[in-house]
Amino acid sequence: MSYAAFSQTAGTLALLAALSGAGLFVLWALPAGRRELADRLDGEERSLMGLAWMTAALSMAGSLYYSEVFGLIPCVLCWYQRIAMYPLVLVLGVALVVRDGRVWRYGLPLSVVGLVIAAYHVLIQFQPALDAGTCTAAAPCTARYVAVYGFISIPVMAGSGFLLITSLLLTLRAVDREGLRNGSGGSTGG
Numbered sequence: 778m779s780y781a782a783f784s785q786t787a788g789t790l791a792l793l794a795a796l797s798g799a800g801l802f803v804l805w806a807l808p809a810g811r812r813e814l815a816d817r818l819d820g821e822e823r824s825l826m827g828l829a830w831m832t833a834a835l836s837m838a839g840s841l842y843y844s845e846v847f848g849l850i851p852c853v854l855c856w857y858q859r860i861a862m863y864p865l866v867l868v869l870g871v872a873l874v875v876r877d878g879r880v881w882r883y884g885l886p887l888s889v890v891g892l893v894i895a896a897y898h899v900l901i902q903f904q905p906a907l908d909a910g911t912c913t914a915a916a917p918c919t920a921r922y923v924a925v926y927g928f929i930s931i932p933v934m935a936g937s938g939f940l941l942i943t944s945l946l947l948t949l950r951a952v953d954r955e956g957l958r959n960g961s962g963g964s965t966g967g
Contacts, residue, residue, distance in 0.1 A: 788925025798941035822878035830869035836938035861891030895936030
């Protein structure tokens, strides 16, 4: 696959992830929306975990494809995002296999940290003067090697993945909490 075709595909998937994650986050942020999500998705914990795992796995595969196939050297912030994303593949995968609907307890910190790093990375790509000294000349954090639709860069792709995973894990949390409140003992993903 060519660099342009891969970037276009990855950018489109990132846009879909960002829109889905943002929509889910908005629903989750509204108290009535959170309850409705929890009610509608009760019993669907495994599907939510599967989607979160697939997002993490595709994000990891995409980052490896950019570095190993196309030869892009990851910058410092890209490495930090990888440090947050790669364990999510394992954590979410194990939770999916053992049906642990409370994976949000240990997956959420990784996805939130990754989201914050990705947001900062996007910020300094658009405002390089805000860089706090993380950039190196060999792999500058402010460089934009991809610009799908004029605004989707590699950190935007990572941030989109983290946003969707975070929203899915927050939804799992809402399902778990509503289950506890309603006396069903919480979610087990079963």
